[in-house]
Amino acid sequence: MEKRWVATIDLETLEVEHDPTFKFKCIENCGRCCYELEIPIRDEDIVRIEELGYNAWEFVDYDKMFYRGDKFLSYALKKRPFDGGCVFLDPETKRCRIYHHRPLACRLYPFVFVKNGKKMEVYVKMDSFCPGLNHPEGEPVTREFLLREYGDVIEEYRRKIVKRSE
Template sequence: MKKWVATIDLVTLKVEADPAFKFKCLENCGLCCERLEIPLRDEDIERIEELGYNAWEFVDYEKLFYRGDKFLGYAIKKNPVTDACVFLDPETKKCKIYNHRPLACRLYPFVFVKHGEKMEIYVKEDSFCPGINHPEGKPITKEFLMKEYGDIIEEYRRRVIHETQKTQVNASV
């Protein structure tokens, strides 16, 4: 189940958010790494391979992700002993590739959905995630979004501005 928590205007960066919602990712928790199937995009695979890993070490070619009939990617492998992501250190509960982790890991527990010039942000209300509405959590503000997801927002923002400019040029021809 997912719940709306914010909307960001990709042109003005104005944020409208649920003031009651807060989030704090708890260090060394690792529950999402243990309980979720993580999809890998081609870019994720390339970035991890650049660290010296072979795709066969971390890509589960038997688990496929689809949206409708569109193939999205494969899943990240699970450790056969712990059943957690192969990159989760079982002792420290830290990700071995944290700065290069897949986009799905980076976004979790959030889901970004673009609608024209707006990006809606939902939270996956997984009962096992202790960071959702944590008492020390932060509200979803422009500052929070830009600190955590600024590069992603800027990438979509560039596309929206490019599409708008293209439409204006075509309209004036």
């Protein structure tokens, strides 16, 4: 996987340094990532989706597992056997049935957040199948973009920094 640095956010001041040459726009009803990627699903994601009335056996692929070294991280989101799409992707409209409750990995894609001390580095996965990368109508990964799209994720990391310094 090729990844490219697009921004760094200071978790104390929320100042952002970004690459002004990169722009991103998620293309509505594209769904390419829902076919191409294996999505890790965290325990928190499973609980949130079960609260919608789904049973974990319907959407967790217990045969696919993600590891970092020898440490188990999570299972994967199930794919449909007939076309390889995510079980929550409507095959006709290409819309996610649980969009507002989707797993964090889905929400972050194509971005990868890497905490480095009191800074959060933001990279983008340069997947050839994603038409939103460097899209002419896209927007740069500025402070406004990061806080609008990922403000809750950033705030969660900020709270962890405050707890450690107390």
